[in-house]
Amino acid sequence: MTKNLKLDVKIGSLHMKNPVMPASGAFGFEMASLFDFNELGALVPKSITKYPRGGNDTPRVCEVTGGMINSIGIQSKGLPYYMEHIIPEYAKYDVPLIASISADSIEEFAEMSEIIGKDPAVSAIELNISCPNLEGDGKAFGMDGDLSFELIQKVKGVTDQPLIAKLTPNVTSIQEIAIACEEAGADGLNVANTILAMAIDIHTRKPKIGNVMGGISGPAIKPIIVRMIHQVRNVSTLPIIGCGGIMNSDDAIEMILAGASAVQVGTANFINPLSMIEVLEGIKEYMVEYNISDINNLVGKVNIPSSTTTLY
Amino acid sequence: MKAYPLEVLSNVQVSERYWHMKVDSTIIDESITAGQFFNIKCGEGELPFLRRPFSIYRINREEKTIEFLYLVKGSGTVQMTKFVPGENIDVFGPLGVGFSLKEEWDSILLLARGVGIATLAALAQEAAEKNVKCVAILSARSNNDLLAAETLQGFGATVVKVTEEDGTSNVENVQRLVNQLFEEHDIKAAFTCGSMRLSRLMQRSAEKRGIPGQIALEEHMGCAVGVCYACVCDVRGPHGINSVRVCKEGPVFDLEKVVLT
Numbered sequence: 001m002t003k004n005l006k007l008d009v010k011i012g013s014l015h016m017k018n019p020v021m022p023a024s025g026a027f028g029f030e031m032a033s034l035f036d037f038n039e040l041g042a043l044v045p046k047s048i049t050k051y052p053r054g055g056n057d058t059p060r061v062c063e064v065t066g067g068m069i070n071s072i073g074i075q076s077k078g079l080p081y082y083m084e085h086i087i088p089e090y091a092k093y094d095v096p097l098i099a100s101i102s103a104d105s106i107e108e109f110a111e112m113s114e115i116i117g118k119d120p121a122v123s124a125i126e127l128n129i130s131c132p133n134l135e136g137d138g139k140a141f142g143m144d145g146d147l148s149f150e151l152i153q154k155v156k157g158v159t160d161q162p163l164i165a166k167l168t169p170n171v172t173s174i175q176e177i178a179i180a181c182e183e184a185g186a187d188g189l190n191v192a193n194t195i196l197a198m199a200i201d202i203h204t205r206k207p208k209i210g211n212v213m214g215g216i217s218g219p220a221i222k223p224i225i226v227r228m229i230h231q232v233r234n235v236s237t238l239p240i241i242g243c244g245g246i247m248n249s250d251d252a253i254e255m256i257l258a259g260a261s262a263v264q265v266g267t268a269n270f271i272n273p274l275s276m277i278e279v280l281e282g283i284k285e286y287m288v289e290y291n292i293s294d295i296n297n298l299v300g301k302v303n304i305p306s307s308t309t310t311l312y
Numbered sequence: 313m314k315a316y317p318l319e320v321l322s323n324v325q326v327s328e329r330y331w332h333m334k335v336d337s338t339i340i341d342e343s344i345t346a347g348q349f350f351n352i353k354c355g356e357g358e359l360p361f362l363r364r365p366f367s368i369y370r371i372n373r374e375e376k377t378i379e380f381l382y383l384v385k386g387s388g389t390v391q392m393t394k395f396v397p398g399e400n401i402d403v404f405g406p407l408g409v410g411f412s413l414k415e416e417w418d419s420i421l422l423l424a425r426g427v428g429i430a431t432l433a434a435l436a437q438e439a440a441e442k443n444v445k446c447v448a449i450l451s452a453r454s455n456n457d458l459l460a461a462e463t464l465q466g467f468g469a470t471v472v473k474v475t476e477e478d479g480t481s482n483v484e485n486v487q488r489l490v491n492q493l494f495e496e497h498d499i500k501a502a503f504t505c506g507s508m509r510l511s512r513l514m515q516r517s518a519e520k521r522g523i524p525g526q527i528a529l530e531e532h533m534g535c536a537v538g539v540c541y542a543c544v545c546d547v548r549g550p551h552g553i554n555s556v557r558v559c560k561e562g563p564v565f566d567l568e569k570v571v572l573t
Contacts, residue, residue, distance in 0.1 A: 028539030030560065033313065046539070054555050059532040061542040066358035070534065075541040075555060218361060270535040271353065271363060273315060273404070 005287050006294040007280075009041070009261045011239045012162030012187025014096055014124040016041035016262065019295060020252070020280045023243050023266030024100035024126065024166075025072065029089055034273040037093045039280065041262060045086055047100040047128050048116075050108055052078040057210030062199050067218025067245070068267060069197045071211035074102050074131070079112055087121050096123035098164065104134040106141070110154045117159030125161045127151065129181075130168035130193035142168040142193075145180035152184035164241065166190035169221075169228055178232040190241040190264065191229050195221050217267040219245045226258045233259025233300050247275070249282020256283075259300040313407055313537065315353075316340055317400040321377060323393070327456045330427075331382050331393055332369070335403065338376040344368065345410030346434035347528050347564040350380075351536040352392070353402035360388035363404060365533050367431040367505075367563070370463070371438075381430035381460060407536055408563050411435045411526055413442060417501040421493055422448040422469075423486070423514045428506015429460045431528045433467075435503060440467035447497050449474060449489055451481045451510060470497075483513060490517050501525055502567060512572045525567030531558040546571035 007018040021042040028046060037043060055075030062069050076082075090097045099116045103109040113125055129142035129151055141147045142165070152165060165181040167174060169192040178189055194215025199208040207213075222245030229242050242255030243264035252263045268275035283295070292298055304310070318335040326332045337344070351363040370379040382389055395401055413420070413435075420439060424432040429450050439446040446469040452458045454477040461471045472489055474480040490513065493499065502518040502525035504511045511527055518525045534542035538560030545562070546553050547569045556562070 026535065026540060028537075030538040046541075055541060055544065058544060059542075060544070061362075061532055061534045061540070063360065063362050066361060068362060068534065070540070070542060072541050075544065219358065270540065271361070273537075 004293065005284055006296070007284070009239070009296060011124065011164060011241070011261065014042070014098070014162040014187070016096055018280055019256070019262035020276050020283070021098070021241075021262065021264055022269065022276060023264035024128070026266035026269050031269070031273060035277050038095055039277055040095055042096045042098050042123070043090050043093060044098045044100055044126065044264065045090060047074050047076070047102040048079060048082040048086070048112070049074055049076040049102050050079050050112055052076060052081075059208065059210055060214075062208035064197070064199055064216065064220065066220035067216050069199055069209055069214040069216045070194070071209050071214030073211065079115065083115065083119065087119055091121035097121055098124045098126050100126040100128055100166070102128040102131045104132075106147070106151045106154050109151055110158050113155045113161070114158040117161040122161060124164060124187075125155070125159065126164040126166050126190060127155060128166045128193070130166055140168045140170070142166075142177055143171050145176045148177050149180040149184040152181050152186050156185040162187040164188040164190050167192045169193060169224065169244070170196045174228050175231050175235040178236045178238070182236045182238050186238060188239045188241060189232060189236065190243055191232050191260070192225060192244055194244070195224065217244060219247050219251070221245045222251055222254075226254055229255055229258040229260050230302065246279065247271075249279045249286060252279045252283055253286050253298070256295070256298050257300070257302045261296070261299050313342075313405055315402055315404045318403045320395045320397050320399045320401055322397055323395045325393070326381075327459050329383055329457060330459065331384055331389075332379065333382065333392070333395065334377050334379045335401070336376065337378045340406070342406065344371050344378065344406045346371065346438045347410030347431065347526075348406040348408050349563060350403050350405035351407060351533070352404070354388040355391040360386075360391055362388075362534070363536065364388040364392070365407070365536055365559070367528065368406075368434050369430040369460075371434060381427070381433070383427040404536070408559055409561065411438070411503065411528070411564050413438060413444060414501070417444060419445040419497050419499050420447070420501045420503060421490070421497065421499040422446065423451075423490065423502070423504045423510050424448065425451040425505075425507035425510050426453075426457065428504075428528070428530075429458070431505045432503060433460050433463050436464045436467045436469045440469070445497065446470070447493050447499070448472070449486060449493070451475070451486065451507065453477065483509060486510060487513055487517070490514065494521060494523070499523060503527070504567065506530075508572060515567050515570070515572060518567055526564050527567045527570055528564050529558050529562050529570070533559050535559070
């Protein structure tokens with residue numbers, strides 16, 4: 001019965017056979033023996049930086065109720081290694097590869113996108129605009145609408161690859177950033193990166209993360225992400241990738257109903273390595289149960305009574 | 313590596329702070345080495361949220377069981393004490409790179425502290441199976457925390473205990489013992505786990521004598537399979553110092569290569 005289900009989704013010219021993919025930084029070849037990567041909608045390797053980076057001090061993760069805080073610092077082997085060793089490894093799979101990029105400046109985002117965009121094994125680029133602008137005041141690009149616009153526009157000018165802007169949730173109005181990215185030519189929006197957080201060991205009085213603060217992920221943040229997807233959906237026509245706290249298919253469906261066309265699973269992979277496969281199976285079962293033939297017909301279908309006046 | 317549902321055969325408190333669990337490993341169809349670890353799901357709720365990594369205490373190949381000796385410390389290990397015999401638990405592994413005993417190492421010295429003793433106990437078991445002479449210095453807060461000493465003795469190891477309780481665990485005394493045992497037993501390789509302070513001591517002592525060794529490191533982990541880069545340490549390579557993953561390239565590293573801070 002699940003064979004007739006239409007699960008494929010599009011983000012610009014990126015065509016995925018189903019809406020389930022990993023979140024950057026929570027997935028790698030090391031998982032290849034655990035399940036068949038060809039089952040996924042897309043593959044998203046860990047974010048790459050232009051130059052090799054050592055990453056932050058340990059501890060880089062700590063557990064909190066319903067989630068974890070991480071501050072890895074994008075440990076990376078640099079772009080040449082990525083092009084030579086990492087992309088070819090993922091190109092073996094019959095699934096679109098979304099390259100996730102982090103950079104210190106708009107110029108660097110453009111330079112890296114141009115190089116990566118030319119690789120035929122890459123099907124889309126995810127721009128991690130949540131990382132800090134080191135040539136500016138150190139605040140994330142994605143915290144400023146004008147900077148986000150400039151960044152996306154610049155990258156759009158150097159590559160034809162579909163561009164997905166990975167938004168930061170650490171903003172007053174995520175709608176403003178979403179609009180800026182859409183106007184600049186983004187093809188999709190990832191809502192969202194981790195939420196800035198902190199935890200303290202009350203016995204040693206030290207922060208539980210070496211970098212003092214980090215980003216929280218896991219089920220604890222899911223309601224915030226669902227709210228943000230709903231808000232972004234109300235102001236933008238771009239396809240949304242929901243990301244943040246998906247542990248099972250119910251969580252994924254909730255994000256789809258809020259307005260996500262696809263979903264990324266991150267932290268759940270650490271607890272259940274088969275999470276993504278189970279999320280996909282659960283979505284299919286839900287579609288059968290509710291007689292939904294096309295996943296796209298579920299997107300944004302939250303029932304909000306027309307008489308409701310929502311105050312944000 | 314895989315998430316295996318393993319049946320708990322026993323799970324009992326063995327001292328004030330330590331518990332011992334034995335599980336049926338019949339369904340694990342891959343090799344398990346001393347020094348490797350399993351990432352155990354301790355509960356279903358929101359806390360503990362992540363799995364907890366545990367090195368293997370004993371590998372009983374004929375009986376097809378594995379054992380863990382764990383220190384009850386936080387929400388994960390508190391939850392683990394509630395596992396009951398007959399229950400199937402979610403055990404992910406085996407993970408990482410374990411110890412490797414080279415053929416020419418016919419006499420080895422172990423230096424372990426606290427819960428690190430559990431990790432080196434599996435090595436002592438392997439040494440016994442390979443007829444390698446094993447000498448161990450075990451350090452802990454109290455004698456009560458040194459129950460694994462009997463296990464090592466059971467494997468034929470010569471065990472020296474040092475504790476805060478007896479006032480014998482200070483660095484000077486351990487250094488004196490290490491020097492003495494290196495000489496007395498013609499030690500060919502040195503192994504350590506459980507204390508940064510003692511690991512530095514062992515690294516210096518082994519280096520001075522030109523003796524090779526291995527160290528099992530502990531670190532907070534995220535994925536435990538090498539994708540998230542949460543657990544890293546520095547090791548010396550041919551081209552300088554590299555940051556490597558404790559869960560993937562380790563947790564056992566060559567003692568002389570690890571940068572201990």
